[in-house]
Structures are given as C-alpha cells and as structure tokens.
Amino acid sequence: MILGQSAEQGAQSAAANYAVALGGTGMFDADQRHEIIDTISAASARGDLQDAYDADYSPQLNENIGLDAEGGVPEGYTFVNRTMPVGTSVTTYSTTTAEIAVWCTGLFGIAGVDSQNPVRTTWFTLHLSLAWENGDWRVVSTEQTDGPTPVGGDSVVSGADEIAEAVEEYGGFTYAR
Numbered sequence: 001m002i003l004g005q006s007a008e009q010g011a012q013s014a015a016a017n018y019a020v021a022l023g024g025t026g027m028f029d030a031d032q033r034h035e036i037i038d039t040i041s042a043a044s045a046r047g048d049l050q051d052a053y054d055a056d057y058s059p060q061l062n063e064n065i066g067l068d069a070e071g072g073v074p075e076g077y078t079f080v081n082r083t084m085p086v087g088t089s090v091t092t093y094s095t096t097t098a099e100i101a102v103w104c105t106g107l108f109g110i111a112g113v114d115s116q117n118p119v120r121t122t123w124f125t126l127h128l129s130l131a132w133e134n135g136d137w138r139v140v141s142t143e144q145t146d147g148p149t150p151v152g153g154d155s156v157v158s159g160a161d162e163i164a165e166a167v168e169e170y171g172g173f174t175y176a177r
Contacts, residue, residue, distance in 0.1 A: 007095065012088040014137035015100035015128045020173055022126070022142065023083020023106055027057055028071035042131045042138035049139065066110045066117045077112035078164035080119045082172045083126075091127075098130045098137065103148065111164040119163050123149035 018040050026032035033053055041049045059069035066074065073079040083106045091099035104126060109119035124147065129140040158166075 008090055008093050008098075011093060011098035011130055011137050012090065012100055014130060015098075015102050015126075016085040016088055018128060018139055019083050019085050019102040019104055019126045023081065023104065024172060025071075025079055025081045027053065028062055028067060028079070028081070030054070030057075030070070033057060040139050042133050042140045044131075045138075045140045049141070066115065073110070074112075077110050077115060078167050079110050080107050080163065080167050082107045084173075096132045097140075100128050100130060102126045102128065111160045111167065113160055115160060118160065121152075123147050 021036050021040055024036075026036055034050060037049050037053060038046065057071075062069055062071050066077070067079060068074070083104050086103045086105055088103070089101045091101060093099075102125065104124055106122040106124070107119055108122055109115065110117045111119050125145050127143045127145065129142075130137040131140050132138075
C-alpha cells in the first residue's frame, strides 16, 4: 500500500467515525453535544461548530420530535438516533486538509406505543471538511444532503416494542471503521 493512500484512508476513517458521533442521541443533550464537538473539532472551528449545532439541536426541536426540552425521553419510550456509514468518498485531500463525503443510513425516531414519531430509516450524505491538527483529523465544517436513497426492501416492519428491545440489546458503535 502506498503511504499516501494510507493517509487518505485515515481521513476517510476519521470522517466515518465523526459521522457516527454526530449522528447519535448525545447530540440532543447540550452537555453531551458540547463534549462531542469539543472532542472532534479543530480549535479554529470549535466555537462556530458549537453555535451551529446548538442552533440546530434546540429545545424546540427536541419538543417537536417528542423529547423534553433538554433531550430527555418520555418514560416508557426509547429514543433512537443512529448513523451507520455505508461508504466514503474523497473530494479533495492534502496532508493538512481533506474534504470527505460519507454516505450514511440512519435510524431515527421514538419507539413506544402511540409514538407520534416512530423509528424510521433515513439516507443522507454528510460532507466534512477536516484539518490535520495535533496528530489527528479534526472537523472544520459539516454539511448534510439527502440521499442517495435506495429502493426500500421487502422486510416486514417491526413493532415499537421489538425496535426498543433491539436498541437496548444492540449497542451503537462509537467508531465506524
């Protein structure tokens, strides 16, 4: 393997891992969100990223999707927000910066009887600008676009209880690759 390819793959791995971190339930809790952004962001972009994600993950959003203002889940329900990278693509790469697109599928919603926001699948692409900082790739900016979205399968839809059990039984990944 050529060294340059290995370094490029490192940027892709970092981007996939960051997609997982940014696509988890922790983003709906302000303290957890700040810790995630502090951990993965470039120092020069940290404030802007915190502000942007705080605006996106507002108390109003939480209430609109069925959580309390602080991101808490109603008793008897299970909140699901998981991102699973399907593949990555390098848009641009140098030894100090990279633009990586991560094609993802996700699960999002609240499992429980009479949920107004049942768990469903999503498909999207997360575009990350990365900078090499202190021996690791760090996020400078992100943008999400819809799709590509494949035709849905012919699997039978599971009930809310089965989804909630699966979420509890199968822990989410903290890294993707």
